[in-house]
Amino acid sequence: MEEAKGVVKLVALAKFKEGLSESEIEQLIKGYANLVNLIDPMESFHWGKDVSIENMHQGFTHIFESTFNSTEGVAEYVAHPAHVDFANLFFSHVDKFLVFYYKPTTVRV
Amino acid sequence: MEEAKGVVKLVALAKFKEGLSESEIEQLIKGYANLVNLIDPMESFHWGKDVSIENMHQGFTHIFESTFNSTEGVAEYVAHPAHVDFANLFFSHVDKFLVFYYKPTTVRV
Numbered sequence: 750m751e752e753a754k755g756v757v758k759l760v761a762l763a764k765f766k767e768g769l770s771e772s773e774i775e776q777l778i779k780g781y782a783n784l785v786n787l788i789d790p791m792e793s794f795h796w797g798k799d800v801s802i803e804n805m806h807q808g809f810t811h812i813f814e815s816t817f818n819s820t821e822g823v824a825e826y827v828a829h830p831a832h833v834d835f836a837n838l839f840f841s842h843v844d845k846f847l848v849f850y851y852k853p854t855t856v857r858v
Numbered sequence: 859m860e861e862a863k864g865v866v867k868l869v870a871l872a873k874f875k876e877g878l879s880e881s882e883i884e885q886l887i888k889g890y891a892n893l894v895n896l897i898d899p900m901e902s903f904h905w906g907k908d909v910s911i912e913n914m915h916q917g918f919t920h921i922f923e924s925t926f927n928s929t930e931g932v933a934e935y936v937a938h939p940a941h942v943d944f945a946n947l948f949f950s951h952v953d954k955f956l957v958f959y960y961k962p963t964t965v966r967v
Binding site: 762778786797803858 | 866867869871887888891892895903904905906907908909910911912914915916918921923929932933936955956957958959960961962963964965966967
């Protein structure tokens with residue numbers, strides 16, 4: 750098994766509160782994406798809506814995935830004022846939120 | 859916002875049952891990775907353990923991420939006997955499991 754050098758991925762799952770409009774959600778997603786421009790060790794970002802056919806997504810509606818250059822980069826991101834401000838705004842609009850950090854590992858079998 | 863043509867990603871989060879050994883977990887991960895060899899529309903696979911510093915991972919210990927060539931490819935994967943057999947084995951070893959399918963979308967801001 751090979752562990753990618755340094756890279757750390759963050760997967761965040763969210764269920765937005767009822768009553769939030771599509772354009773409000775789009776603004777929040779753009780705010781999340783904009784962190785790439787503000788926080789150096791955050792290298793990329795993409796997101797998506799649940800398109801499950803198995804109904805095992807436990808009510809989460811959106812996913813956000815970002816990549817960092819290192820474990821130290823994650824610590825810098827977590828403590829960065831732009832992240833703290835955005836997280837406070839974001840949390841006020843979600844019913845459920847889950848965050849998972851990991852170092853992606855590939856398996857050859 | 860741009861949606862990647864066709865590609866669907868699957869993020870699965872798991873908490874393995876207490877008492878499962880590291881080598882048993884490694885066997886399950888290899889079995890999961892081997893689905894890439896058995897199921898055509900499954901294009902790639904990687905996994906990782908939680909390395910959170912925020913403690914918002916709700917007890918999940920492992921993540922598995924795979925990529926499919928299309929929505930139809932996902933349906934083929936879900937119904938494929940190799941997936942069904944593996945999923946039955948896998949489910950018997952987890953306390954918690956969550957699956958989220960999405961079409962990755964990039965945002966330029």
